[in-house]
Amino acid sequence: MSAAAHAAALNMPHILLEKTDHLSDTIFKYQLGKHIMATPSQLVLRSDVGFDAGTRENTLEMWQSAVDTAGVNIRYNSEVTAITGAKGDFKLTLGDGTEILAENVIMAIGTQGNPNRMREPGGDLPFIQYQLDDPKAHFDKNIIVIGGGDAGIENALGLCADADQGNRVTLLQRAPDFPRAKDANVKALLSARDQGRMDVMTSTSTVKVEPGWITVSVNDGEERLRCDRIIARIGSAPPRRFVEGCGIEFSSPDREAFPVLSSQFEATTEGIYVIGALAGYPLIKHCMNQGYDVIEFINGNDELKPADEVLFVEKFKKLPNPNDVSGWLNTFRESISIFNPLSELQIREFMLDSDVKMFRPGQKIFERNDIGTSLFTISKGSVEVEVDPNDPSKTVRIEQGSIFGEIGLISGRRRGATIRAAESCILVEVPRSAARKLMSTVPAVKTEIDKIATERSLLQIFGSGLTPADVNDVLQTAEIMSLKSGDVLINEGETSRDIFIIRYGSMVVEKLIGGKPVFLNYLPAGSYVGEIALLDNGQRTATVKAAIKSEIIKLNGDLFEALLNRNERLKAKLEDKFRERRNLNAHIEAQKASFNSVVDLNSSVANFLVEQGLGEATDALLIDETMCVGCDNCERACADSHEGISRLDREAGVSFANIHVPTSCRHCEHPHCMSDCPPDAIRRAPHGEVYINDSCIGCGNCQRNCPYGVIQMEKVPPRKPNLLNWLLFGTGPGPGQPDAEWIKGKASSDKAAAPKKAVKCDMCMGIDGGPACVRACPTGAAVRVSPEQYLTAAKAKD
Amino acid sequence: MASRSTASGPRSQQNFMSHRGYLYFKIAFALCLLAVIAYFASDPTPVANGGTVVGYALGTISLLIIVWLSFLGVRKRLMTSGKWSLRGWTSAHVYLGLSLIILATLHTGFQFGWNIHTLAYVLMMLVILSGAWGLYAYLSLPIKMAQNRDSMTEQEMLVELDALDKNLGKAALPLRKEWVDIVEMTIRQSKIGGSILSRFRRNPSSCGTAKGLAAFKRIQTNLSDKDVDLVADVVAILERKKAILYRIRSHIRYRALLEVWLSIHIPVTFALILALVAHVFSVFYYW
The missing domain is CATH 3.50.50.60 (FAD/NAD(P)-binding domain)
Structure with missing residues (x-):
C-alpha cells in the first residue's frame, strides 16, 4: 500500500492487488478497538501514507483516505495464484484467471496466509x-x-x-x-x-x-x-510454497526462515522485491518505509539511503566520517569476529540497537562491581583487564576483533574486573537483549561467545597468572550443564573429582548433620565448588544443589589436577581455600553433638528464603514481623513516590521465623519479566534496578512471566490534590494509592482513559534517599537486602 | 567460607528504639541531665517558676520540641525525596517526647493550679501517657499479630469465611426446617468488626456461630441414624468457621489496639497546642 501510494505520487504505472475487498487485511482482522503501536518510535516514517499510534479503526480509516487521495490503482478481490517470467516481463495469474503483466513485483503479503479449515464431517457448518x-x-x-x-x-x-x-x-x-x-x-x-x-x-x-x-x-x-x-485457529498455510513457486530462495529450510534478499530487498529472482513481515520485518513502520524505498530503487534511485540512515549518522557522529554509514557497518562486520557471519541487512538491524563508543588510551570502560549486562566488541584498538583488584598494574590484554563483558551478559552478575582502553579504541556496545537475539538467531555466535566466556571465567576465578594456553586442555573437555531449581550437582559421600564453576544462577551447600540437612553456604554465579574432593580423597563432603535454574561449567578433575601440578601458585591458592572449607567441615563434624535448635532455625530460614526466590534476587524487600505494626505506610510511600500505584503488597506473601517476604520485586539476576517484552521496555539500570520504561505497550507478558506475582497491569490514576489540601480541607483521597471509587469518579470527569501499563518496583531509581518503602517505615521493620549479604553473612565462628 | 550458622536475619536489624545506636536516647538523656543540673544549680527568687532564666529556657525548649514532635504526622505522609528515615523520626519522637516529662515538669517549677498553664501541662502529660501506651503496643503486638495472621492476608481470611458460609448453606439443605433456621442464624449473626468496642472482642457473646455450634452440639446428643452424618458435617464446618472467626476478630483486635491510642494522642495534641498558644499569650500579656 505504501509502495503503491509512492508509485502513484511518482506517476509510475502500478496496480495494487488486494486479496480481499478491503485494504490491510491483517490489521482489518485485529480484534475491534485494538490499540496499534507505532514502534520503533525513533524511526522516521517515510511514506506517502500517514501512520501513528491509534486504534485499529483510526488506522484503517486514515489509510483508506490516504490511498483514495493519492489515486492508487487498486484491484480488490485479486488473489495472486502464480508469478512467472523474469525481470521486465512478469506474468501474474489471479484467482479468477485474469493475467496481469508487470516489469517488477513487490511482494508484501505478510505471513498471514489462508487459515487452515476444518476437514471433519460438519466442518462447513455456519457456526x-x-x-x-x-x-x-x-x-x-x-x-x-x-x-x-x-x-x-x-x-x-x-x-x-x-x-x-x-x-x-x-x-x-x-x-x-x-x-x-x-x-x-x-x-x-x-x-x-x-x-x-x-x-x-x-x-x-x-x-x-x-x-x-x-x-x-x-x-x-x-x-x-x-x-x-x-x-x-488451526494454523495458516505458510506462503512459502507460493513464494518458492516464484523462484525465490529462502535462507534455510527452517520453518521460520526468511527469503534471501539483497540490501535493496530484491529476492533471488531479479525484479521481485520482498518487504514487510515476509522479509522478516513485522513492524508496520518498517514495512511502510520499505514500500517507499523499493519504489525509489525501482525508479533507479540507487543513492537512496534507508530511513534509519539518519539514526546511524547520529550514532556514528563521534566517528570520523559519520556519513559513510554502510562503510562503517562493513568495517564492524569485518573487524569483529562474532559479526562475521551476519548479512548486510542483519548487521544493519542489529547495529540499530547497539552503541558505538570511542575511548582514549587509559580511559576506564567499566569498573569492577559495576552492574552491566551489555557485551562489548572491539572494532579498533585493544583493552586491558585489571586482573588483580589490589594491583591495577597487573593486566591482561584483549585484542582487536574480540569481545569482553560476556560474563556479565551470561551470569547477570556485576562486572568482575575493571577494564581500560589500552590504546585509542572504537567499541561497539551491544545491550543484553540484542546480544541474546543475536545468539539465538546465529548459532555460530553463541558457540563463540560461550567458548570465550568459559575460558575467561576460568582465568578470572582461578587467577594466579594462568594463561589461555595453560587451561586449553581443561577447556577442551569443559562441559556446560543446565540444572533446574533443586537439582543436585554434588551428593555428599559420593566419589568424584570434577570441579564446577557456576556460570549462571546460584547454588546452596548443605551437609547432613544427624540426618538433617544443615545449610552451610550460598554460592553465587562466578564461584567454584568441588575442590575439596579433588585435593583430598575424592569423596564429596557436602551436598550442592541448585537454588534456582542454573548453568554450570564442569571441568574434568584429572586434567584440572594436572593443571594444579603445573602451577604451584594456583595449587597453593586452592589449598588455602580448601583448608578453610575443610576446617569448617571439621568444625561442624566436631560440634554436631552440641548443635542446637539455633542452627536448625538458621538453616531452615535460609532454605525458606531460597525457596522464596531470594536465591536469584539481587535486592529484595523483607519485613521483620516482630516490628511491623501493619500501618501500610510503606505501601502509601510507594504509591506517592511513583505515579500513585503501590508496587508492593505488604500483607501478601509468606513468612517464616518472623521474616516476611512481601509481594514486591526482587530484581532477579535474570529477570523473568524481561524474557518476552515486545517493545524491550524492561531494562536494567546501572545500579541494578530492573525497571519498565515508557515504551510499555501493556501486553501483560511480564506479569505472566513473573513467578513472584509482583507486576500489576494498572492505569495511572488521576492526580490527587496535594497533602496540605487533604490535611486542612479533606479534599482528595489522602496519602497512598487512591481507592477505586475515587479514581472512577475522577476519571469520568477526565477525558480519554489511559491504557493499562505494567507497573513494578524500580527501587525508587533516581529518587534521592533511596527506596521509599524503607525510608517510610516508622519502626524499621522494612529492609532491602541482597542474598549475599543475607545468606552468606557468616557469623563469627564460636 | 560459611561458619556454622549463616542466615543472619533482620534479628540484628535496628528498630526505632535502637536507631543509630540509641542516638536519640543519648540526646534526650543529655538534655534531661542538663535541665536537672541547671534547675538545681540556679537560685531562683522568690521560688522556682517558669519566669526565671532557667524556666524560660526550659519552656522555650519544650515548646519547640512539642511543635516539632507534632510534625511527625506530616513527615509520615509527605513522601519527599532525601536521606531522611521515618524510623529516625519515630526514634526521636519517642525519646524527645519522653524527655518532656522532665523538661516541662521542671519548667513548671512544681507550681500547679486551676489555670490554663496547668491545663496545658495536664494535656501534655495525657499525650505522653497515650504515647507510652502506643509504644508498648508497637513493641509487643506486632509479633502476636503476625503469629495470629500466619501468612494469611485479611482478604484471604474473609474469603475463607465466605467460602465456609457457602458450604454451610449446602450442608444445611438436607436438614430439617428448625435446624436450617439455626444455620441461617449462624450465617446472619456472626458479625465481625463494627463498633469500637466490638472490635476489641474476640469471643463476643452475640456471635451466631458460637451459639449455633452449641445448639448443634446439644442436638448431636440425641439423633436418629440418618441425621448423624448430616449434622456432623455442619458441626465440622461450624468448628472451622469458629476458628477463622476467632482469627479474624483477633486480627481486628490487634489492629484496633495498635490504633486506638492514636484517638487520644492526636486530638489531645491539637488541644495541647491550643492550650500552649493560650499559655504563652497570657504569660506575655500579663507580664
Whole structure:
C-alpha cells in the first residue's frame, strides 16, 4: 500500500492487488478497538501514507483516505495464484484467471496466509469461524476454540476475560501440550484454567461437528460437547510454497526462515522485491518505509539511503566520517569476529540497537562491581583487564576483533574486573537483549561467545597468572550443564573429582548433620565448588544443589589436577581455600553433638528464603514481623513516590521465623519479566534496578512471566490534590494509592482513559534517599537486602 | 567460607528504639541531665517558676520540641525525596517526647493550679501517657499479630469465611426446617468488626456461630441414624468457621489496639497546642 501510494505520487504505472475487498487485511482482522503501536518510535516514517499510534479503526480509516487521495490503482478481490517470467516481463495469474503483466513485483503479503479449515464431517457448518473480531460480542455461549497456538489461546482468553459475558469457553488442543505457543500465552491459559474461567482439553481431536454439538476423541474414547460457536485457529498455510513457486530462495529450510534478499530487498529472482513481515520485518513502520524505498530503487534511485540512515549518522557522529554509514557497518562486520557471519541487512538491524563508543588510551570502560549486562566488541584498538583488584598494574590484554563483558551478559552478575582502553579504541556496545537475539538467531555466535566466556571465567576465578594456553586442555573437555531449581550437582559421600564453576544462577551447600540437612553456604554465579574432593580423597563432603535454574561449567578433575601440578601458585591458592572449607567441615563434624535448635532455625530460614526466590534476587524487600505494626505506610510511600500505584503488597506473601517476604520485586539476576517484552521496555539500570520504561505497550507478558506475582497491569490514576489540601480541607483521597471509587469518579470527569501499563518496583531509581518503602517505615521493620549479604553473612565462628 | 550458622536475619536489624545506636536516647538523656543540673544549680527568687532564666529556657525548649514532635504526622505522609528515615523520626519522637516529662515538669517549677498553664501541662502529660501506651503496643503486638495472621492476608481470611458460609448453606439443605433456621442464624449473626468496642472482642457473646455450634452440639446428643452424618458435617464446618472467626476478630483486635491510642494522642495534641498558644499569650500579656 505504501509502495503503491509512492508509485502513484511518482506517476509510475502500478496496480495494487488486494486479496480481499478491503485494504490491510491483517490489521482489518485485529480484534475491534485494538490499540496499534507505532514502534520503533525513533524511526522516521517515510511514506506517502500517514501512520501513528491509534486504534485499529483510526488506522484503517486514515489509510483508506490516504490511498483514495493519492489515486492508487487498486484491484480488490485479486488473489495472486502464480508469478512467472523474469525481470521486465512478469506474468501474474489471479484467482479468477485474469493475467496481469508487470516489469517488477513487490511482494508484501505478510505471513498471514489462508487459515487452515476444518476437514471433519460438519466442518462447513455456519457456526464455525476462523477468526474472532470482537470477543465482547459473544455473550452466554458455549464456545469451543480449536487450536493451542497463540491465536487460539489469545481468542479463548479474550472470550473468557470478562466473567460478566458469561461465556463457557473450552479450548481443544490436539497435542498433549502447547509447543507452538508463546510461553507467556501458555501460562496465561493454564492460569485461566486453574482459576476455573475456562476448560482446556489436551490430546483431543475433533471427530465431527453437528449443529449445536461437537464430538471429540480423547484418550479414553469419544465425548460429545455442547457448543454454540466454534472458533478454529488451526494454523495458516505458510506462503512459502507460493513464494518458492516464484523462484525465490529462502535462507534455510527452517520453518521460520526468511527469503534471501539483497540490501535493496530484491529476492533471488531479479525484479521481485520482498518487504514487510515476509522479509522478516513485522513492524508496520518498517514495512511502510520499505514500500517507499523499493519504489525509489525501482525508479533507479540507487543513492537512496534507508530511513534509519539518519539514526546511524547520529550514532556514528563521534566517528570520523559519520556519513559513510554502510562503510562503517562493513568495517564492524569485518573487524569483529562474532559479526562475521551476519548479512548486510542483519548487521544493519542489529547495529540499530547497539552503541558505538570511542575511548582514549587509559580511559576506564567499566569498573569492577559495576552492574552491566551489555557485551562489548572491539572494532579498533585493544583493552586491558585489571586482573588483580589490589594491583591495577597487573593486566591482561584483549585484542582487536574480540569481545569482553560476556560474563556479565551470561551470569547477570556485576562486572568482575575493571577494564581500560589500552590504546585509542572504537567499541561497539551491544545491550543484553540484542546480544541474546543475536545468539539465538546465529548459532555460530553463541558457540563463540560461550567458548570465550568459559575460558575467561576460568582465568578470572582461578587467577594466579594462568594463561589461555595453560587451561586449553581443561577447556577442551569443559562441559556446560543446565540444572533446574533443586537439582543436585554434588551428593555428599559420593566419589568424584570434577570441579564446577557456576556460570549462571546460584547454588546452596548443605551437609547432613544427624540426618538433617544443615545449610552451610550460598554460592553465587562466578564461584567454584568441588575442590575439596579433588585435593583430598575424592569423596564429596557436602551436598550442592541448585537454588534456582542454573548453568554450570564442569571441568574434568584429572586434567584440572594436572593443571594444579603445573602451577604451584594456583595449587597453593586452592589449598588455602580448601583448608578453610575443610576446617569448617571439621568444625561442624566436631560440634554436631552440641548443635542446637539455633542452627536448625538458621538453616531452615535460609532454605525458606531460597525457596522464596531470594536465591536469584539481587535486592529484595523483607519485613521483620516482630516490628511491623501493619500501618501500610510503606505501601502509601510507594504509591506517592511513583505515579500513585503501590508496587508492593505488604500483607501478601509468606513468612517464616518472623521474616516476611512481601509481594514486591526482587530484581532477579535474570529477570523473568524481561524474557518476552515486545517493545524491550524492561531494562536494567546501572545500579541494578530492573525497571519498565515508557515504551510499555501493556501486553501483560511480564506479569505472566513473573513467578513472584509482583507486576500489576494498572492505569495511572488521576492526580490527587496535594497533602496540605487533604490535611486542612479533606479534599482528595489522602496519602497512598487512591481507592477505586475515587479514581472512577475522577476519571469520568477526565477525558480519554489511559491504557493499562505494567507497573513494578524500580527501587525508587533516581529518587534521592533511596527506596521509599524503607525510608517510610516508622519502626524499621522494612529492609532491602541482597542474598549475599543475607545468606552468606557468616557469623563469627564460636 | 560459611561458619556454622549463616542466615543472619533482620534479628540484628535496628528498630526505632535502637536507631543509630540509641542516638536519640543519648540526646534526650543529655538534655534531661542538663535541665536537672541547671534547675538545681540556679537560685531562683522568690521560688522556682517558669519566669526565671532557667524556666524560660526550659519552656522555650519544650515548646519547640512539642511543635516539632507534632510534625511527625506530616513527615509520615509527605513522601519527599532525601536521606531522611521515618524510623529516625519515630526514634526521636519517642525519646524527645519522653524527655518532656522532665523538661516541662521542671519548667513548671512544681507550681500547679486551676489555670490554663496547668491545663496545658495536664494535656501534655495525657499525650505522653497515650504515647507510652502506643509504644508498648508497637513493641509487643506486632509479633502476636503476625503469629495470629500466619501468612494469611485479611482478604484471604474473609474469603475463607465466605467460602465456609457457602458450604454451610449446602450442608444445611438436607436438614430439617428448625435446624436450617439455626444455620441461617449462624450465617446472619456472626458479625465481625463494627463498633469500637466490638472490635476489641474476640469471643463476643452475640456471635451466631458460637451459639449455633452449641445448639448443634446439644442436638448431636440425641439423633436418629440418618441425621448423624448430616449434622456432623455442619458441626465440622461450624468448628472451622469458629476458628477463622476467632482469627479474624483477633486480627481486628490487634489492629484496633495498635490504633486506638492514636484517638487520644492526636486530638489531645491539637488541644495541647491550643492550650500552649493560650499559655504563652497570657504569660506575655500579663507580664
